[in-house]
Amino acid sequence: MPQERAATRKAKAAETRAALLDAARRLFGERGYLNTKITDITATAGRATGSFYEHFTSKEELLKALLAELEDAVDARVAGMEHPREHDLTNRDQLRDHLAAPWAVLRDNRPVAIAVFQSMVADDPGSGRAWRDLREQTHTIREHLEYLAERGHRLPGDPELVAAAIGAMLLTLNYALPSTADPPDNDQVVETLTDLILHGLAGPTARPQDEG
Amino acid sequence: MPQERAATRKAKAAETRAALLDAARRLFGERGYLNTKITDITATAGRATGSFYEHFTSKEELLKALLAELEDAVDARVAGMEHPREHDLTNRDQLRDHLAAPWAVLRDNRPVAIAVFQSMVADDPGSGRAWRDLREQTHTIREHLEYLAERGHRLPGDPELVAAAIGAMLLTLNYALPSTADPPDNDQVVETLTDLILHGLAGPTARPQDEG
DNA sequence: ACTTTCACCGAATCAGGATTCGGTGAATCT
DNA sequence: AGATTCACCGAATCCTGATTCGGTGAAAGT
Numbered sequence: 001m002p003q004e005r006a007a008t009r010k011a012k013a014a015e016t017r018a019a020l021l022d023a024a025r026r027l028f029g030e031r032g033y034l035n036t037k038i039t040d041i042t043a044t045a046g047r048a049t050g051s052f053y054e055h056f057t058s059k060e061e062l063l064k065a066l067l068a069e070l071e072d073a074v075d076a077r078v079a080g081m082e083h084p085r086e087h088d089l090t091n092r093d094q095l096r097d098h099l100a101a102p103w104a105v106l107r108d109n110r111p112v113a114i115a116v117f118q119s120m121v122a123d124d125p126g127s128g129r130a131w132r133d134l135r136e137q138t139h140t141i142r143e144h145l146e147y148l149a150e151r152g153h154r155l156p157g158d159p160e161l162v163a164a165a166i167g168a169m170l171l172t173l174n175y176a177l178p179s180t181a182d183p184p185d186n187d188q189v190v191e192t193l194t195d196l197i198l199h200g201l202a203g204p205t206a207r208p209q210d211e212g
Numbered sequence: 213m214p215q216e217r218a219a220t221r222k223a224k225a226a227e228t229r230a231a232l233l234d235a236a237r238r239l240f241g242e243r244g245y246l247n248t249k250i251t252d253i254t255a256t257a258g259r260a261t262g263s264f265y266e267h268f269t270s271k272e273e274l275l276k277a278l279l280a281e282l283e284d285a286v287d288a289r290v291a292g293m294e295h296p297r298e299h300d301l302t303n304r305d306q307l308r309d310h311l312a313a314p315w316a317v318l319r320d321n322r323p324v325a326i327a328v329f330q331s332m333v334a335d336d337p338g339s340g341r342a343w344r345d346l347r348e349q350t351h352t353i354r355e356h357l358e359y360l361a362e363r364g365h366r367l368p369g370d371p372e373l374v375a376a377a378i379g380a381m382l383l384t385l386n387y388a389l390p391s392t393a394d395p396p397d398n399d400q401v402v403e404t405l406t407d408l409i410l411h412g413l414a415g416p417t418a419r420p421q422d423e424g
Numbered sequence: 425a426c427t428t429t430c431a432c433c434g435a436a437t438c439a440g441g442a443t444t445c446g447g448t449g450a451a452t453c454t
Numbered sequence: 455a456g457a458t459t460c461a462c463c464g465a466a467t468c469c470t471g472a473t474t475c476g477g478t479g480a481a482a483g484t
Contacts, residue, residue, distance in 0.1 A: 051431070053473070125387050157400070201410055262464065
């Protein structure tokens with residue numbers, strides 16, 4: 001009778017698959033995608049090398065499986081806050097919410113984010129397809145900025161450039177911040193970034209600088 | 213008599229070495245460090261594979277040679293603008309100068325910057341020795357920020373975090389911007405970054421946001 | 425109970441690229 | 455001129471990891 005409690009056969013397989021995914025997540029987060037060998041994953045999961053290919057056709061497919069999780073996370077987080085027309089990034093609370101969402105996704109799925117980042121960087125700089133993805137990631141930001149510009153708000157520069165700069169900052173910062181040693185509090189980081197992006201170094205009360 | 217015009221033997225060797233460096237610079241800039249094989253370099257330079265090792269002991273050493281150039285460039289550019297005590301990053305002109313220098317170095321030496329960036333990213337995320345370098349790169353920024361904080365200026369957050377964010381932005385932006393297709397004007401970029409970093413999205417005249 | 429299936433095993437195999445090696449000939453030295 | 459050096463050549467080697475393969479035994483099917 002298949003499925004009394006969960007067919008032992010399938011159950012064990014699923015367990016193994018999960019163990020492999022867990023191991024991959026852990027190792028990707030610690031050493032990155034590039035520095036993680038298949039044998040590291042299987043060893044950490046407590047399986048033999050060959051078992052890996054019982055569950056994934058390649059290392060890349062494993063990455064895709066993790067990536068799917070990430071996309072779900074993004075969808076869940078970002079769903080419903082899509083319409084630029086209804087938001088104002090110069091409003092601190094709204095800006096913070098818009099930063100908090102992607103930042104949380106990046107942090108919660110750090111291993112995948114790292115893996116993706118590494119494969120992006122490993123590709124051709126600039127015009128690789130990978131960077132098209134970044135532009136898509138920053139697409140929402142850019143739409144917001146363009147909307148602001150349309151409304152007459154004076155941006156620091158070309159919306160695409162500004163969006164790219166902000167996106168690059170988030171992405172790389174996530175990578176550069178240690179996961180193990182004193183990982184700074186996420187809320188703290190979001191608050192800092194909010195203020196930095198909103199008002200810059202000068203701070204909210206600043207006015208144009210003049211002599212003396 | 214060695215050295216009538218430049219011993220032909222040495223001259224040719226130097227020429228080959230230069231050709232290899234040129235090729236490497238070019239290819240690193242186009243495809244990145246990781247995607248450039250030794251054979252690509254030698255082929256581009258019009259030499260045989262083995263010749264490479266007549267001039268460099270390894271691919272990594274070649275990178276170091278290029279890196280040395282980069283460091284010289286940094287020294288040349290940044291020399292003399294070292295003393296945080298005498299500068300004020302909330303002054304737009306000073307901030308712009310401080311951004312312009314490293315940005316110019318990154319752009320002028322894009323291939324090396326890219327190679328370095330790639331090897332940084334290829335290493336362990338977060339706590340790799342490579343990121344210590346980034347922190348050193350952003351060291352000056354951080355000193356400035358700390359000085360500002362000492363003087364009572366209210367920064368958006370922890371100086372190290374802010375410096376890391378800014379450094380990450382510069383580094384990745386350089387990587388993400390295409391070198392070939394419509395490379396945006398450097399001055400333009402610097403102006404934009406200056407305004408973005410100084411005043412953020414809100415712009416110079418902004419005041420704390422309140423309801424509609 | 426008997427057969428079939430399939431997750432698992434771990435030792436080979438493969439592939440991509442860096443590095444090495446054994447010439448070769450022109451420049452340099454005597 | 456004759457001996458020696460050394461940049462250059464390109465095929466062969468080595469290394470590192472991903473991927474494949476031929477068992478093996480317990481679960482699932484009959």
